[in-house]
Amino acid sequence: MRLTHLSSPKGIRVRVGDRQIGSLFFSNPQEVNPEDVQVTFEDVRGMDEAKLEVEEIVDYLKDPEKYSRLGGRLPKGVLLVGPPGTGKTLLARAIAGEAQVPFFHTAGSEFDEVLVGQGARRVRDLFDKAKARAPCIIFIDEIDSVGSKRVSNSIHPYANQTINQLLSEMDGFTRNEGIIVIAATNRVDDLDKALLRPGRFDVRVTVPKPDLAGRVDIFNFYLSKIVHSGAIDPKILAKGSTGFTGADIENMVNQAALKAATDNAVEVTMAYLDEARDRKYGLSRSWTHIGLSVHQRCYSVA
Ligand SMILES: Nc1ncnc2c1ncn2[C@@H]1O[C@H](COP(=O)(O)OP(=O)(O)O)[C@@H](O)[C@H]1O
Ligand SMILES: [Mg+2]
Structure with a gap:
């Protein structure tokens, strides 16, 4: 067995033979460009109510100016809540596909860190990139893995800094800047209440199991x-x-x-x-x- 470390601009990848088994730094949030998100509302089935609730967001992303002109205020953050496998990720992608805007896909676990301040820096980088591409969507899957109640936690020792950074980024842009942050969770009760305050994830869309x-x-x-x-x-x-x-x-x-x-x-x-x-x-x-x-x-x- 041969262990190798490969340095790249994204960090250090640890490989066994030619299989990657870990990375010391985390790759940049993957950006899926509009042409890559082919999913539309046609592909999302059995949740008409949820689709109706997010239609306005699609409309806004298509033409943020229209809302600004009329003084309308759209949410900054939308929380998709429901059990695993009900189509939350699918719905988020479909919103991007319908609006034809860039979709920044991240998962809460990607903000885990091995070094102090790394999660916070990743959040900052993500928002910087998104601002340059607005209108766009930032999607944070399984936000509970980073956004749980801020307690001292030996598994995620620096999670508090990551959440603080996320809160500060969300407070830092105006409602009509053209960025919608969509997060998904199946454990809303575990989320830090600060995330749910007005101006943050203040819109909740339930994605239940289909009837x-x-x-x-x-x-x-x-x-x-x-x-x-x-x-x-x-x-x-x-x-x-x-x-x-x-x-x-x-x-x-x-x-x-x-x-x-x-x-x-x-x-x-x-x-x-x-x-x-x-x-x-x-x-x-x-x-x-x-x-x-x-x-x-x-x-x-x-
Ligand atoms: N409501 C749905 N309509 C159509 N396909 C679905 C639906 N829900 C789940 N799927 C299928 O299951 C896959 C996984 O669902 P996903 O969006 O990852 O669920 P969640 O994010 O809620 O765990 C989807 O990519 C899709 O192929
Ligand atoms: Mg998912």
Whole structure:
């Protein structure tokens, strides 16, 4: 095994052979240019209410001047709240795709630091870059990993400085400067309350697990991408998948398509979808079966 350190303008990468196993400095926030964000609201399914709530932001990003002229004040920060896999990241990307603005994608964990002041510096760099590209979106995924309550914390010893920097950056630009900061979390109660004050993440959009109609919509969307039997009824699939997120449904349809391909089937049938769903339920379903057979045996003995 050969360990090498590679110096680059972005920092030091630690490699084993040709595999990168870590970095001492963190790469710059990755900027996805407008042409790279192809996602639109068409791709975001089963959350009409959330889409409606963010429509105004798209409108604003398309033409910030219009809002300034009329004296309208848009939020600086939008917090997307919901369980994992419900499409928060997807929605944020779709806002950028609809408005055709640069999308700066970062994750709270990227602001972890090994050196004092590094997270804070990264936040500053990010906002500097964004200001030069406004109108644009800064997206901070899983903000709870850095934005939890400011306590002394041995895992994230310098997180307080990072949050302070984030707060100061958000206070430092005006509402109509053309930057919208979107953050996502599934643990809003853990967030530092200072982040939620007016002028910061003061708009909250809930992205819940999809209801029955939402699941039908999501099944229809992902089924349309595969070759499937005309006998498949998305409503039945939706009824049998209570509690599934958009990511679960996408995964289920994909698993069914893969299995059908392995079997050289000409199309994906309901049986493949059932099988893929049952695999997700896994143990709980086998227990139902065991429960049932025990019950049947008792019944036949009696
Ligand atoms: N509402 C949805 N409509 C369509 N696809 C979805 C939806 N929710 C999740 N997905 C699919 O699952 C993937 C992961 O979802 P993601 O946006 O990362 O969820 P979150 O950020 O809430 O954890 C998405 O890229 C998309 O392919
Ligand atoms: Mg996400």
